[in-house]
Amino acid sequence: MTHTIDDKQKLLARVRRIRGQVEAVERALEADADCGRVMHLLASTRAAMSGLMAEVVEDHVRSHLVDAEKHPGALDEEAVEQLLGVVRTYMK
Amino acid sequence: MTHTIDDKQKLLARVRRIRGQVEAVERALEADADCGRVMHLLASTRAAMSGLMAEVVEDHVRSHLVDAEKHPGALDEEAVEQLLGVVRTYMK
Amino acid sequence: MTHTIDDKQKLLARVRRIRGQVEAVERALEADADCGRVMHLLASTRAAMSGLMAEVVEDHVRSHLVDAEKHPGALDEEAVEQLLGVVRTYMK
Amino acid sequence: MTHTIDDKQKLLARVRRIRGQVEAVERALEADADCGRVMHLLASTRAAMSGLMAEVVEDHVRSHLVDAEKHPGALDEEAVEQLLGVVRTYMK
Numbered sequence: 001m002t003h004t005i006d007d008k009q010k011l012l013a014r015v016r017r018i019r020g021q022v023e024a025v026e027r028a029l030e031a032d033a034d035c036g037r038v039m040h041l042l043a044s045t046r047a048a049m050s051g052l053m054a055e056v057v058e059d060h061v062r063s064h065l066v067d068a069e070k071h072p073g074a075l076d077e078e079a080v081e082q083l084l085g086v087v088r089t090y091m092k
Numbered sequence: 093m094t095h096t097i098d099d100k101q102k103l104l105a106r107v108r109r110i111r112g113q114v115e116a117v118e119r120a121l122e123a124d125a126d127c128g129r130v131m132h133l134l135a136s137t138r139a140a141m142s143g144l145m146a147e148v149v150e151d152h153v154r155s156h157l158v159d160a161e162k163h164p165g166a167l168d169e170e171a172v173e174q175l176l177g178v179v180r181t182y183m184k
Numbered sequence: 185m186t187h188t189i190d191d192k193q194k195l196l197a198r199v200r201r202i203r204g205q206v207e208a209v210e211r212a213l214e215a216d217a218d219c220g221r222v223m224h225l226l227a228s229t230r231a232a233m234s235g236l237m238a239e240v241v242e243d244h245v246r247s248h249l250v251d252a253e254k255h256p257g258a259l260d261e262e263a264v265e266q267l268l269g270v271v272r273t274y275m276k
Numbered sequence: 277m278t279h280t281i282d283d284k285q286k287l288l289a290r291v292r293r294i295r296g297q298v299e300a301v302e303r304a305l306e307a308d309a310d311c312g313r314v315m316h317l318l319a320s321t322r323a324a325m326s327g328l329m330a331e332v333v334e335d336h337v338r339s340h341l342v343d344a345e346k347h348p349g350a351l352d353e354e355a356v357e358q359l360l361g362v363v364r365t366y367m368k
Binding site for chain 1: 168
Binding site: 139 | 311312315354358362365
């Protein structure tokens with residue numbers, strides 16, 4: 001999916017952190033933690049997941065909407081930035 | 093912003109409907125309508141606004157990310173559909 | 185809906201500001217403003233609407249879930265704060 | 277957190293399913309699945325998490341806002357339903 005080993009490692013690190021957060025929710029439920037704590041953990045987990053989603057979408061827009069080898073320079077950078085600005089706002 | 097008169101008229105009709113919905117919220121508050129009604133009106137208005145946002149984003153992606161005259165065929169249709177699928181899900 | 189004249193005036197001021205924002209979107213579309221500007225205006229309008237929604241929900245929780253005259257002290261303040269913390273996070 | 281063994285088991289089953297979904301995202305990234313697939317998996321996972329959040333919030337509202345033993349009948353059922361209607365809409 002991603003184009004560089006680095007990007008892949010970064011995304012994997014993020015998704016593993018999210019898995020850890022989901023496991024924390026699971027442990028909190030098992031331990032009968034109070035509702036407030038469970039809601040707080042869930043809200044953080046969802047925020048982390050939205051952040052990951054925004055990053056994957058950004059990667060998708062930059063890498064896949066246009067084949068840069070066949071159509072170099074075709075992607076309008078300013079329009080991309082405007083789109084990603086909206087995406088980041090909505091996926092927070 | 094839009095490329096055809098038709099698209100523009102469609103978006104304008106949508107935004108005017110949203111203005112009408114906001115005015116209905118205003119009237120409900122002025123008339124001391126109950127909270128439940130105000131929350132319901134606000135939820136519908138927000139949904140309408142998200143729908144409009146999704147349409148404007150779609151228009152933006154299809155029309156502005158690539159200058160189709162200079163780079164015909166550069167925009168990958170499948171990748172666009174994948175992106176818009178996510179956008180629609182998030183902007184509901 | 186609200187319990188004091190002040191609260192009502194505050195909510196009305198907010199909803200009128202939102203109406204003004206929707207009208208700005210309308211004018212931007214009429215004037216063929218660029219997509220980026222329209223998306224930006226829409227995002228701000230939606231954020232303002234979410235903020236209003238969070239306030240109405242808060243008012244609803246504090247004023248209507250329990251009839252304070254019949255059941256004084258029945259509403260658990262800490263549980264209310266936990267709930268509203270989540271509501272504010274989600275309605276941003 | 278929850279009041280019955282059944283509720284707890286139901287929530288635990290949900291959070292474990294979500295963990296499985298996060299693991300599927302991880303595997304997809306490791307296997308260099310295409311962006312579209314990763315975005316689709318992430319969107320489903322986030323939807324499942326929002327559904328769980330809505331359920332925990334509902335549980336919180338029904339069980340913790342009012343101590344039903346000390347203040348029986350204090351929670352206004354209609355107002356609760358109006359609140360939860362909004363919560364479900366926003367947490368989808």
